[in-house]
Amino acid sequence: MNSTAVKDLAAEALFVSYLQPSESPNRSAVEEAITAMILRYGSDGCAAGVAEEFGDHPEVAVRRMEWVQEELIDVLRMRAPALR
Template identity: 75%
Template sequence: MISTVKDLAAEALFVSCLQPSECPSRIAVEEAITNMILLYGSDGCAAGVATEFGDHPDVAVRRMRWVQTALAEVVTMCVPSLH
C-alpha cells in the first residue's frame, strides 16, 4: 500500500505546475500533490505521466528524477528519526 501511495504522489507531483527551478517548499509540494489528485484523480495523474513519457521521454525522465528527489525530501522532513 505504501508503494501505491508513493506512486500516486509522484504522478500527481509530476503533472503539477511546480518546477524544480522554483525550489518549492515542503508545503508547496504537498499542496500541489493534493490539488492534482483532487483535480485529476489517480487515473488522470497516471494518464498525464504516460502522455509526457510518450511525447517527451527525455524531458519526462528528468522531471521524474526531480519528483523522486522532492518526495524523498518531503518524507525525510516528515518522518522523525528513530535514533
C-alpha cells in the same frame, strides 16, 4: 492503499503539477501541489498525464521524474516518525 502505491500516486501527482524545479519549491508547496492534482485529476488522471508526457517527450519526462523523486525523498523524510 499500501505505502508504495501512495508514493507512486504522490510522484505522479507532483509530476503533472504546475511546480517547476527552477522554482525550488518548499515542502509545503510540494504537498499542496500533490493534493491539488490528486483532487483535480484523481489517480487515473495523474497516471495518464505521466504516460502522455513519457510518450510525447521522453527525454524531458525522465528529467522531471528524477526531480520529482528527489522532492519526494525530502517530503517523506520530513514526515517519517522520529525513532526513539
